[in-house]
Amino acid sequence: MLKNAFYLFSHLRYAAVGAAILFALPAFAQMTITGTSEAGRRLFYSPAISANGLSCAHCHADFDEETYDDGLIRAGHSLFNAYYRTTWWGKDPEAPDAYATIDEAAVVCVLHYMRNKDKLTAQQQLDIRAYLKAISQRALRTPLALAPAADHTGEYKGFEGGNRLSGKDLFYAACHSCHPNGNAGIAPKPLARNREPAYYARVVREGDGLGSVLSGIDPNAYSFKDGRFSPFFGADRLSDAQLRDIIAYIKSLPPPSRAN
Numbered sequence: 718m719l720k721n722a723f724y725l726f727s728h729l730r731y732a733a734v735g736a737a738i739l740f741a742l743p744a745f746a747q748m749t750i751t752g753t754s755e756a757g758r759r760l761f762y763s764p765a766i767s768a769n770g771l772s773c774a775h776c777h778a779d780f781d782e783e784t785y786d787d788g789l790i791r792a793g794h795s796l797f798n799a800y801y802r803t804t805w806w807g808k809d810p811e812a813p814d815a816y817a818t819i820d821e822a823a824v825v826c827v828l829h830y831m832r833n834k835d836k837l838t839a840q841q842q843l844d845i846r847a848y849l850k851a852i853s854q855r856a857l858r859t860p861l862a863l864a865p866a867a868d869h870t871g872e873y874k875g876f877e878g879g880n881r882l883s884g885k886d887l888f889y890a891a892c893h894s895c896h897p898n899g900n901a902g903i904a905p906k907p908l909a910r911n912r913e914p915a916y917y918a919r920v921v922r923e924g925d926g927l928g929s930v931l932s933g934i935d936p937n938a939y940s941f942k943d944g945r946f947s948p949f950f951g952a953d954r955l956s957d958a959q960l961r962d963i964i965a966y967i968k969s970l971p972p973p974s975r976a977n
């Protein structure tokens with residue numbers, strides 16, 4: 718009797734586990750198979766997937782910047798038509814460490830720049846992938862030619878004598894989102910006003926070190942542990958002449974506001 722009751726109980730238990738698996742299965746399958754571009758678009762604009770207030774939209778457009786110039790200068794290229802590229806981050810598509818899909822390539826930014834060490838969930842990756850696919854109307858396979866512009870001599874000469882008036886507009890277009898009026902914002906500290914032009918040029922060209930790695934100067938220039946996340950601006954995002962003007966503007970700024 719006791720034994721039968723035990724059997725019954727244990728069978729019920731298995732049945733319950735079985736039912737739980739059966740019920741969970743469709744939801745699980747759905748979760749791993751599909752991503753939606755609506756959810757991906759929300760993630761693209763969401764600072765919630767970062768640890769520092771950055772969203773993808775701080776550094777990448779999701780439209781054709783040449784046709785619809787919104788006046789902003791972002792460190793990264795637009796992700797419009799980027800989905801079908803054969804490779805990302807300049808990797809050889811055949812190399813074992815090449816990214817298989819665009820969302821894998823994006824996780825580099827989530828880790829490096831957005832400082833989210835948990836990266837993205839599988840579902841979030843699929844949603845971002847679906848969105849990046851939705852904004853790629855043409856199957857352009859050409860990889861993006863990276864143009865990091867760190868100075869191999871390390872001297873960064875020729876950044877003196879810029880025009881601070883045009884530098885002001887350029888600063889608002891390229892730097893203000895993280896350095897509001899030169900004060901602390903997403904970047905943790907106010908910008909220094911009194912450094913040599915070469916100092917500013919290096920930070921903008923090398924960023925948190927990744928610009929130096931990609932320029933082939935120092936493979937160890939970036940370290941996650943340093944906690945830094947400033948993006949590098951390549952030569953095709955910001956020209957030397959534009960950078961020179963921005964530097965003149967920063968040097969002309971009043972001292973950081975008291976609140977900083």
Ligand code: HEC
Nearest residue numbers: 771772773776792793794805806807822823826830861948
């Ligand atoms: C702080 C700035 C920053 C943020 C935030 C950022 N990225 Fe990037 N990302 C870059 C830079 C710089 C590159 C280097 C290539 C370039 O110039 O576009 C890059 C490269 C990429 C690439 C590879 C492009 C290629 O074809 O080689 C992808 C894909 C990408 N980012 C997607 C994303 C997505 C999606 C997000 C949000 C989840 C994101 N990034 C957030 C700055 C950023």
Ligand code: HEC
Nearest residue numbers: 891892895904907908909917920921924925945946947948
């Ligand atoms: C996406 C955010 C972001 C953008 C855009 C950005 N920066 Fe920064 N910047 C940072 C962060 C974060 C730091 C702090 C160092 C780090 O984390 O790598 C920093 C540090 C700096 C520093 C060194 C700190 C100091 O006080 O001297 C300079 C100079 C600088 N940025 C200049 C610029 C200029 C010029 C631009 C525009 C061309 C720019 N940054 C655009 C995020 C940004």
